[in-house]
Amino acid sequence: MTAEPKRASEWTIHGERVIDDSRRAVLSIADVELPDGVRFEQYVLRVPGAAMVIVVDDDERVLMMWRHRFIVDRWVWELPGGYLDPAEDAMACATREVEEETGWRPRHLEKLVTFQPMVGTIDQENVVYIARGADYIGSAPDINEAERLGWIPLDQVQELTDAGAIVGAGSISGLLAVLLLKATGKL
Template structure:
């Protein structure tokens, strides 16, 4: 299927409102294919890398933390921004160890996605770890209130109840469940 240029949105300019290491906020002047013009907020953020670690019991290593924007306690996967020049797999492994106190035994790519493609440009790279060893380091209270192993069999219930809401966690856990089912796991 080819690209139809007659349906392409046209950007007539973009002005930066704020620019920091973590994100750039701008306003773009956009023209739709029918000629309608409007302004759209655009956020450009660095790539992020997350780690989904599964143990032998088909449980995912997750952190429970407070997210002030939502003012809710949620379970999510460890991860963070990829530093300039850093390999994303190393970022995911490092963040997992720092945020949970567990270092994955293996690291393999799982999926890449853009969580808010209409407004935010921020590639999210998710890696799968199989098994983990404790680092012996205490979990930083600023990172997580609790670290635990969440059974993949509880995934639908925890998402429906609002315990797991972050796009990386939801996408990653569903993808991991599909991978495990394709490997013959009964979830």
């Protein structure tokens, strides 16, 4: 079998050298060439995949966590979720993360959307699931994960996003997908 021919707009990768390799990320610099011959170095961050869940209850509210993100030094609402362990199934990760972070066990999960957070720099697939309902399993949420939990009405998502209280790519991508389901009557 022959390789597919290179497309006119495809970049050429001449090599990649690792700068740092840690448990959760590999930072490297790639030597790349544009189609017009310009050559430069591009930072590349390779991170394990992540999974998160939008738990929607019967009142069209979403389970979210109020937490501090030190990198942007802000308090924000986020969906529960986290990194996949090596060889872990994304749906199993999503379920585990909701339980660990919130004390709620999501009911039947369905894949909602998959996205790359920064496709030009970061290699990380993110999968967002939707769960229609959850059961409280009696464990307190992890204090290292969130200050508090909240059931946020879907009708308040736009207002919270506009106010800068929901900023994470995963939360925004997933919530927009759920709002589209609601708008089309498929929620």
